Amino acid sequence: MRNMTCFSFLVFACLGGLWFSENGTSKENGDQQGKLIEVAESEIQWTGVAISREGRIFVNYPRWREDLPYSVTEITRNGEVKPYPSREWNNWNSSLPVEDHFVCVQSVYMDTNDNLWILDPASPLLQGLVTGGPKLVRVDLETNQVAQVIRFDAGIAPPKSYLNDIRVELKTNTAYITDSGEGAIVVVNLSNGTSRRVLADHYSTQAGDSSLNIAGREIPIMVHSDGIALDAQGGYLYYQALSGHTLYRIKTEYLRDASLTEEKLGKLVEKVGTSGASDGLLFQDGYIYLTSIELNAIRRMAPGGEPEIVVQDSLLQWPDSFAAGPDGSIYVTTSRITFPDDGQPYRLFQVK
Numbered sequence: 497m498r499n500m501t502c503f504s505f506l507v508f509a510c511l512g513g514l515w516f517s518e519n520g521t522s523k524e525n526g527d528q529q530g531k532l533i534e535v536a537e538s539e540i541q542w543t544g545v546a547i548s549r550e551g552r553i554f555v556n557y558p559r560w561r562e563d564l565p566y567s568v569t570e571i572t573r574n575g576e577v578k579p580y581p582s583r584e585w586n587n588w589n590s591s592l593p594v595e596d597h598f599v600c601v602q603s604v605y606m607d608t609n610d611n612l613w614i615l616d617p618a619s620p621l622l623q624g625l626v627t628g629g630p631k632l633v634r635v636d637l638e639t640n641q642v643a644q645v646i647r648f649d650a651g652i653a654p655p656k657s658y659l660n661d662i663r664v665e666l667k668t669n670t671a672y673i674t675d676s677g678e679g680a681i682v683v684v685n686l687s688n689g690t691s692r693r694v695l696a697d698h699y700s701t702q703a704g705d706s707s708l709n710i711a712g713r714e715i716p717i718m719v720h721s722d723g724i725a726l727d728a729q730g731g732y733l734y735y736q737a738l739s740g741h742t743l744y745r746i747k748t749e750y751l752r753d754a755s756l757t758e759e760k761l762g763k764l765v766e767k768v769g770t771s772g773a774s775d776g777l778l779f780q781d782g783y784i785y786l787t788s789i790e791l792n793a794i795r796r797m798a799p800g801g802e803p804e805i806v807v808q809d810s811l812l813q814w815p816d817s818f819a820a821g822p823d824g825s826i827y828v829t830t831s832r833i834t835f836p837d838d839g840q841p842y843r844l845f846q847v848k
Contacts, residue, residue: 530794530805530806530807530847530848531807531847531848532807532809532811532812532845532846532847533845533846533847533848534811534843534844534845535553535827535844535845535846536553536555536571536843536844537841537842537843537844538555538557538841538842538843538844539841539842540557540564540565540842541557541558541560541561541831541832541842542555542556542557542816542829542831542842542844543556543557543558543602543603543816543817543829543831544556544601544602544603544604544605544661544816544817544819544829545604545817545818545819545827545828545829545844546604546605546606546612546613546819547606547819547820547821547822547827548606548610548612548637548822549610549822550610550822551821551822552570552637553570553571553827553844554568554569554570554571554580554604554606554612555568555569555571555604555829555844556568556569556601556602556603556604556614557569557601558600558601558602559588559599559600559601559620559621560600560620560621560622561621562621565586566579566583566586566587567585567586567588567598567599567600567601567616568580568581568585568586568598568601568604568614569586580612580635580640581635581640581641581642584596584597585597585598585642586598590626594618594626594627594628594629595628595631595645595647596642596645598614598616598633599616599618599619599620599626599629600616600617600618600619600620600621600629601614601615601616602615602616602617602658602659602660602661603615603660603661603662603817605661605662605663605664606819607664607666608666609666610637610638611634611635611636611637611643611664612634612635612637613632613633613634613635613662613664613671614632614633614634614635615632615633615659615660615661615662615673616629616630616631616632616633616659617630617653617657617658617659617660617677618630618631618653619657619658619677622658624655624656625653625655625657625658628647630647630648630652630653630657630659631645631646631647631648632645632646632648632662632671632673632684633645633646644686644689646684646686646689646691648682648691651693652682652691652692652693653675653682654678656677656678657675657677657678657680658675658676658677659673659674659675659677659682660673660674660675660676660677660721660722660724661673661674661722661723661724661776661817662674662724663724663725663726663733664686665726665730665748667730668730668748668752669685669686669687670683670684670685670686670748670752671683671684671686672684672724672726672733672748672751673724674701674720674721674722674723674724674735675693675696675701675720675721676719676720676721676722676737676738677720678696678697678720679695679696679697679698679701679702679703679720679721679737680693680694680695680696680697680701680720680721681693681694681695681701681721681733681735681751682694683751683752692754694751694758694761695721695746695758695761695762695765696758698758698762698765700721700735700736700742700744700762700765700767701720701721701735701737702720702721702737702740703718703719703720703737703738703739703740704737704739704740704741704742705739705740705741705773706718706739707739708739708773708789708790709790710789710790710814710834710835711792711813711834711835713834715834717738717739717834718739719737719738719739720737720738720739721735721736721737722735722736722737722738722774722775723735723736723738723774723775723776723777723786723787724777725777725778725779725784726748726779727779728779728782730748731747731748731749732745732746732747732748733745733746733747733748733751734768734777734779734784735777736771736774736777738773738774738775738789739773740773741770741771741772741773742767742768742769742770742771743767743768743769743770743771743774743777743784743786743797744765744766744767744768745765745766745768745799746761746764746765746766747764750764768784768797768799768800769797769799769800769801769802769803770803771784771786771795771797771803772786772788772790772791772795772803773788773789773790774786774787774788774789774795775787775789775814775815775816775817775831776815776816776817776818776828777818778818778819778820778826780820780824780826781824782798783796783797783798784796784797784798784799785806785818785826786803787812787815787816787817787818787828788803788805788808788815789814789815791805791808792808792809792810792811792812792813792815793805793806793807793808793809793812793815794806794807794808794812794815794826794828794847806847807847811830811843811845812828812830812845813830813832813835813840814830814831814832814833814834814835815828815829815830816828816829816830816831816833817829817831821846825846825847825848826846826847827844827845827846827847828844828845828847829842829843829844829845830842830843830844830845
């Protein structure tokens with residue numbers, strides 16, 4: 497990890513209600529239709545990104561280093577990096593309580609009502625979770641205040657778990673979370689705060705490979721269920737292990753049905769296709785978009801179809817997480833996991 501405590505963001509210019517870089521160059525590759533526009537960069541490693549209807553940009557930084565200055569920030573319109581929702585929530589060390597502080601935030605997500613959801617697996621330095629720390633936090637963007645906190649006990653977040661990514665479906669008021677540490681899906685009833693852990697140890701949530709080819713190197717890595725996406729109707733949940741090349745899906749009504757045994761639920765999982773190693777997923781315009789970490793690319797596939805490259809670029813060094821912009825464009829972070837500490841920044845791109 498980089499031993500840096502400052503941020504360096506590009507200058508932003510307003511364009512159609514969103515904020516883009518003035519000096520970031522767009523890139524087109526051959527006959528591909530995709531275009532990369534660099535929006536921001538950071539000297540601190542980030543993973544997740546979320547974009548509000550008004551174009552507010554939020555990013556998170558997992559505590560994979562000792563001197564992390566904050567866990568969640570908003571990149572304001574003048575380029576300021578502001579701890580969000582407050583400096584107090586971002587100011588944690590081992591002497592402080594975990595209930596109202598971010599311990600190690602892995603992802604952020606914006607729901608259709610413009611609530612920001614912040615997922616804290618509470619596993620600093622990837623050395624095991626802090627008891628009482630795993631939680632899901634909802635922030636009201638109108639008040640910029642924490643509106644809800646759902647905590648996960650050891651039955652939902654076991655000691656070797658690492659809650660990774662989240663999607664929220666408001667018609668049923670349900671959240672779906674992947675556990676990349678042990679392999680499982682967590683189903684959260686947002687109305688009453690209760691949670692269930694399902695598909696634990698099922699083949700679809702388990703790592704299928706022991707190594708990945710990143711930048712020409714074989715990297716030993718075993719990461720279970722990671723990327724996650726909901727279709728436009730919220731009827732299917734798509735997911736896959738990071739250490740794997742297969743995309744799966746299951747109807748969300750089955751995941752919410754507590755009467756189904758694990759055996760019955762497992763038989764309802766469907767294989768979508770061979771997708772390649774991917775960290776982030778997003779369902780948009782009838783396609784599943786996938787970050788392709790072995791190809792420095794973003795790909796997409798229709799359910800039942802074959803993956804196709806949307807954009808490929810050497811700067812897409814471990815493309816990590818997606819967010820949808822209010823104009824229908826896609827945003828993606830690079831987290832440069834496994835890349836050498838060579839002074840290059842972590843980047844946020846818009847894909848058009």
